[in-house]
Amino acid sequence: MAPIIETRQLCHVYGAGTPFEHIALDHVDFRVERGEFLGIIGHTGSGKSTLIQxxxxxxxxxxGQILIDGEDLHQSKEFLRKTRFRVGLVFQYPEYQLFEETVYKDIAFGPRNMGLSDREIDRRVREAAGFVGIPEDALQKSPFDLSGGQKRRVAIAGVIAMEPEVLILDEPTAGLDPRGSAEILQNIEDFRKAHNAAIVMVSHSMEDVARLTDRIVVMNDCHAAMEGTASEIFAHADQLISMGLDVPQITRLFLRLRELGMDVDPSVYTVEQAMRQLLPGREGVC
Amino acid sequence: MLKDVTLGQFFPGNTVVHKLDPRTKLLMVILYIAALFTAKAFVSYGLVFLFLAVSVFLSKIRVSALFKGLKPLMIIIILTAFINLFYSKGEPLVQFWIITITKEGLYNAFFMVARIVMLIAGTFLLTYTTSPIALTDGLELLMNPLKKIKVPVHELSMMMCIALRFIPTLIEETDKIMSAQKARGADFESGNLLQRAKALLPILVPLFISSFSRADDLATAMECRCYQGGIGRTRMKQLTMAGRDWVTLSIGLLLLAAVIVLRVFAL
Structure with missing residues (x-):
């Protein structure tokens, strides 16, 4: 079966033909498999945002080409429009796109554009609000009366309500407190499990990426520089650091331990794995 | 589509035109426009055009960039041409059905179009080669004498400076909001006029809200740095008129004088 999204030799040049011309993507081959949790990491300006758009x-x-389920995305206007609903995109700081009088109407904006029936819209709005933990009585409030974290949830719910097969998020937790960001990440994981959707998450938190994703793509200098599971990627700590990135703190600790002569395997990236290695058989302790 | 907005855009460069004092350039634009509106015949239009062509050549701004600025005004230009072409009285050249094209009409249409195109090209050359900051600094200094009659010159130029500064930011913001709403299936390109106007709401509401909060933040930031208007403020970059500025101004005055002479003697 073809991957749900595949790019072939994708190139993008901004401002072609002006003095401000610059290359953002240079022959990128990239794919998203059905139902996977894919992380994209890369320093600022490496082409991540351009790629997901x-x-x-x-x-x-x-x-270059973008294939959705094996079909060319730009084959026709109708196909493009349909794809917008199959591939949901949550921008960075999505709370700035809220505009309706009530939270309910704002979440319903996407489903309404899909031309669904009122009953179906109602079901989707309530379900999406449930996924992101917006209580029932908040639905009739103005989105502008909510706190920053709540606004972010409403904005994410607005995309989830379209029930996309792929949900792409550009730094969904930027600017949130640790608890709020942990909750939102859990909400996203819940949505994935319930709908068997693929998630693509751009993030600067190596810990989050290591903990949540099945596969990681590293963007560097307009290229897809590396690709693999968290342990494969974070095994190349030197390379990542030279790209202006980092490895999870626990991995850094283990690298240092090995430098100091301890016999440890530095391909760990969560506290649980570290426990398993250092204190085998006592995983349940913390 | 929004990337095509050229208003207030600045193409950095290192040419003579870029290096001129902004005051010189502002005065030159005024002289140029005066000359353009005084001109009445081929010779004087030719002179003004020559001046424009030399300036564009020296500035190394591409002609295509100037034409891009003209695009949004195409309708006005075409309309002007048509009205002048068909509604001028005089010696008929072509006549069929109810349409009469006169010799005078042909002249008028040509000159009006030339005038508009050259007017816009000249002013665009100013904004293309002068950074917004330099432009407002120049304006403030030029208007300084007006302070005597209690015109808030500094405040006006500060407002203009801020407005110019935020044009690209607002364009970027609009682009971002548009993309976000498009990602939720918003459709800006089809439907009738009313539907299209309605489709703009999801862009305008967030844009207004973020503009207000941005203005608020800016005001706070300015107060934090003890901004209190123009009194006692000094500049990091003092503007000084160099030899090339006086030469350029002389050329501008000569151009205007020549066009006036040509008009008086009806050449």
Missing amino acids: HLNGLLKPTS
């Missing part, structure tokens, strides 16, 4: 057709490639 291609995946639902907001940006048109300068050259």
Whole structure:
């Protein structure tokens, strides 16, 4: 079966033909499999945001192809529009896109654009609000009366309500407190399990990426520089650091331990794995 | 589509035109416009055009960039041409059905179009080669004498400076909000006029809200740095008129004088 999203030799040049021309993506081959949790990491300006805006057709490639379920995304206007609903995109700081009088109406904006029946819209709005932990009585409030974290949830619910097959999030936890960000990440995981959707998450938190994702793509200098599971990626600590990235703190600790002569395997990236290695048989302790 | 907005855009460069004092450039634009509106015949239009062409050449701004600025005004230009072409009285050249094209009409249409195009090209050359900050600094200094009659010159130029500064930010913001709403299936390109106007709401509401909060933040930031208007403020970059500025101004005055002479003697 073809991957749900695949890019072939994708290139994008901003401002072609002006003095401000610059390359953002340079022959990127990238894929998203059904139901997987994919992490994208890379320093600022490495092309992550440009890449994800291609995946639902907001940006048109300068050259190269994007295949959705094996079919060319830009084959027709109808297909492009349908894809917008199949590939949900949550931008960075999505709370700035809220505009309706009530939270309910704002979440319903996407489903309404899909042309669904009122009953179906109602079901989806309530379900999406449930996923992100917006209580029933908040639905009739104005979104502008909510706190920053709540606004973010409403905005994410607005995309979840379209029940996309792929949910793409650009730094969904930027600027949130640790508890709020942990909750939102859990909400996203819940949605994935309930709908068997694929998640693509751009993040600067190596810990989150290591803990949640099945696979990681590292963007560097307009290329997809590395690809693999968390343990494969974080085994190349030197390379990551040279790209302006980092490894999870626990991995750094283990690298240092080995430098100091201890016999440990530095391909760990969560506290649980570290426990298993250092104190085998006592995982349940913490 | 929003990337095409060229208003207030600045193409950095290192040419003579870029290096001129902003005051010189502002005065030159005024002289140029005066000359353009005084011109009445081929010779004087030719002179003004020559001046424009030399300035564009020296500034190394591409002609295509100037034409891009003209695009949004195409309708006005075409309309002007048509009205002048068909509604000028005089010696008929072509006549069929109810349409009469006169020799005077042809002249008028040509000159009006030339005038508008050159007017816009000249002013765009100013904003293309002068950074917004330099431009408002120049304006403030030029308007300084007006302070005597209690015109809040500094405040006006500060407002203009802020407005110009935020044009690109607002464009970027609009682009972002548009993308976000498009990702939720918003459709800005189809439907009738009313539907399209309604489709703008999801962009305008967030844009207004973020503009207000941005203005608030900016005001706070300015107060934190003890901004209190123009009194006692000094500049990091003092503007000084160099030899090239006086030469340029002389050329501008000569151009205007020549066009006036040509008009008086009806050449």
